[in-house]
Each structure stands twice: as C-alpha cells, then as structure tokens.
Amino acid sequence: HFDYRLALMALDAKVHKLRLNPGNIHNKDGVREVVKRAKEQKTPIRIGVNHGSIGDRQPGDIRDEAQRMVDLALSEIRILEDLDFDDIVVSVKAFEVPVMIAAYRRLAKAVPYPLHLGVTEAGTALAGSIRSAAGMSVLLYEGIGDTIRVSLSEDPVVEVKAGFDLLKSLGLRDQGLTLVACPSCGRADIDLIPLAKVAEERLRALPVPMKVAVMGCEVNGPGEAKDADVGIAGGVGKGAIFRKGKIVGTFPEDKLMDGLLAEIDKILIENGKEPYSQKAPKLSHEGQLTPGRSVPAGQRS
Known part of the structure; x- marks a missing residue:
C-alpha cells in the first residue's frame, strides 16, 4: 500500500506472493521496478483493487462503481504485461455485494488470470460471514473465482473455518x-x-x-x-x-x-x-475448551 518501496522490501524478505493496490500506489516507475524484481525472483503478484481506495469520481465520469474497479485493474495488468510478467492474480473487492459481484463478472470475461474473491471489510463473525457468502457464493456457483478470503473482524482461524464452510456448502470442498x-x-x-x-x-x-x-x-x-x-x-x-x-x-x-x-x-x-x-476437544461446563473435562450431552443451562 501507498509506497512501492515497501513492496521492494517485501521482495527482499522473500515473500511467497506480493499484493499491489493500484488505488494507492501511483508511482508507475516504482511499480515497474517492483515488477522487474518480482520477475527475477519468480514471485507472483496479486493486483488487489479495493473499492474504498479507487479515488473520487471525476467530473463527467459516467461509469458505475464496478466498472471503475475493473478499469483500474486492467490498467495495472497492462503495466505488468508490458514487462512480460504474467504470474498474476487479480481481485476487485468491495463492501457492497452487488458492486463486488458485477466487478468480478466483468473481470472474468476480460482477463485469463486467476481471480481472488472477497468482500472487503465484511464485519464481525456472523454478519461478515453472511455478507461474504452472499457475494462469493453467487460467483463460485457461476464458476468464477480461484481463491477466496472471508474477511472478518476476527481471529484468522475463524476466517479459514468460514471459508471452508462456504466451500463445503457449495460442494467445492469436502473436509472434516x-x-x-x-x-x-x-x-x-x-x-x-x-x-x-x-x-x-x-x-x-x-x-x-x-x-x-x-x-x-x-x-x-x-x-x-x-x-x-x-x-x-x-x-x-x-x-x-x-x-x-x-x-x-x-x-x-x-x-x-x-x-x-x-x-x-x-x-x-x-x-x-x-x-x-x-x-476430541473437551469442553468445560461454560462451553469453553479446557483439557480433561467434558459437558454431558444435552445438559440444560
């Protein structure tokens, strides 16, 4: 975010994948430097567009919000392609589910690259899981999307569990x-x-x-x-x-x-x-995990 030099530092640290946000890294020469280094190191790049960082609408711009996100992603993709870099993943995340769905549908028709799905700033565990499922399940059912993240104001372990539950509900994973x-x-x-x-x-x-x-x-x-x-x-x-x-x-x-x-x-x-x-994990009488104790099934509170 914001400073391409942070991306270079991440590459120096040998990250497995790099994310660039074209909405807040505006130094194109800096982006090119990052891409060249990533190509040398064979590090994939995710072009991660967030609706909240695409900037204010300019006078006369009649595009809807989904198209503004898609166009920004395509512009960044062209920079990478001009440098003969194609180890690319793309995301166009938004909080508003209809905007996110429209953006991914259009992007899927425009590029051959893997798409990373997500609803950004989705919220706490219950509301965020529902919002994420409302957006991603539509796209996954249509065959759009290669990786997902359920973004929650929660422990990342909860995010992973919610993601697997979503995939299991659609018959895309069978685990546990x-x-x-x-x-x-x-x-x-x-x-x-x-x-x-x-x-x-x-x-x-x-x-x-x-x-x-x-x-x-x-x-x-x-x-x-x-x-x-x-x-x-x-x-x-x-x-x-x-x-x-x-x-x-x-x-x-x-x-x-x-x-x-x-x-x-x-x-x-x-x-x-x-x-x-x-x-099997055991439970205390308060329903919390604790070693060596269990709650009788059906115990009433």
Whole structure:
C-alpha cells in the first residue's frame, strides 16, 4: 500500500506472493521496478483493487462503481504485461455485494488470470460471514473465482473455518465435519441448541469428511437426516444414535455425546482410520475448551 518501496522490501524478505493496490500506489516507475524484481525472483503478484481506495469520481465520469474497479485493474495488468510478467492474480473487492459481484463478472470475461474473491471489510463473525457468502457464493456457483478470503473482524482461524464452510456448502470442498442440525421446535424432546453446539466443538477436529446430524426428535430425526453418516435423534430423557437413517442404539440424554463419539470411532475403524474420541476437544461446563473435562450431552443451562 501507498509506497512501492515497501513492496521492494517485501521482495527482499522473500515473500511467497506480493499484493499491489493500484488505488494507492501511483508511482508507475516504482511499480515497474517492483515488477522487474518480482520477475527475477519468480514471485507472483496479486493486483488487489479495493473499492474504498479507487479515488473520487471525476467530473463527467459516467461509469458505475464496478466498472471503475475493473478499469483500474486492467490498467495495472497492462503495466505488468508490458514487462512480460504474467504470474498474476487479480481481485476487485468491495463492501457492497452487488458492486463486488458485477466487478468480478466483468473481470472474468476480460482477463485469463486467476481471480481472488472477497468482500472487503465484511464485519464481525456472523454478519461478515453472511455478507461474504452472499457475494462469493453467487460467483463460485457461476464458476468464477480461484481463491477466496472471508474477511472478518476476527481471529484468522475463524476466517479459514468460514471459508471452508462456504466451500463445503457449495460442494467445492469436502473436509472434516459437516454438521446437520434442525431448528428448535415444539417437537424437540432434548435441549437441542446446547447439544448442537457441543457436538460442533467436540467434532470440529474430525480428520476425515463426515456428515453428522443433531436432530431434536426420534420421529422425524433419522428420516430427515438419513443422508448423514451418523447422528443423534432426541427423545424424552434419552435419544437414539443412527447411521444413514437406521437406528443403531439408544442412550440416556447425558450419554448421547459419548454414544455419538463411540459410533464415529466405529465408522473410522471400519474404514481403516484411527479412532477419534480420545483426541476430541473437551469442553468445560461454560462451553469453553479446557483439557480433561467434558459437558454431558444435552445438559440444560
């Protein structure tokens, strides 16, 4: 950002990839110097346009915001191409989802380079994940985009998890836990919300792709989640463990999580994998990760 000399310093430090923002690095000779150095070192460059840094609209400019972003990216691309540099990734991020979608659609038609998708300054965990999904899922479903970032005011680990969850929702990645959980309703015979949260935390480190269901009642649970590899269906003071819609055991409510972990271990062993239950993260009574303690499944708060 702002000073091309910082990019040169980053190259001196042997970064794996460099990002240039054409909205705030205006010294074109400096940009050319950076590109020449990157070419020598075989370092890829991402041309990263952000809507917030493209500058004020000039009098007489009738282009919409998406086109202004695309044109700025294309102008920077030409500088790199003139220097015979083509190890390029491009992004045109905006906070406003319709602007971001329009910009990426146009850019995808204009350049052959990989596109890095993102909604910039998306926000905190919940709102930011929703905004990011609203923008990126449209493009990914259309086959646009090669890499993504879910930008959140959060720990980067949360960003990565949100990104994988987005890709899993679109069928583009199959990794670790996919949790299926019904909304709470009058038919639920167990304290569903805490149980679903406990299951998500205890199973978050699953080493293989697995769809796990947490359903509130035995009447609809196994049927509605019959495509899940394994799951819980609640009952009055007890619950059932099922695999692919077939009930394989029943447990008291406070042993349901143990029963689920045991069934997951069976699945893993049947497929030549190591059991998971002893490695699973444990929870304190406050729902926080802590060594050596666990919350009984379905414990009411």
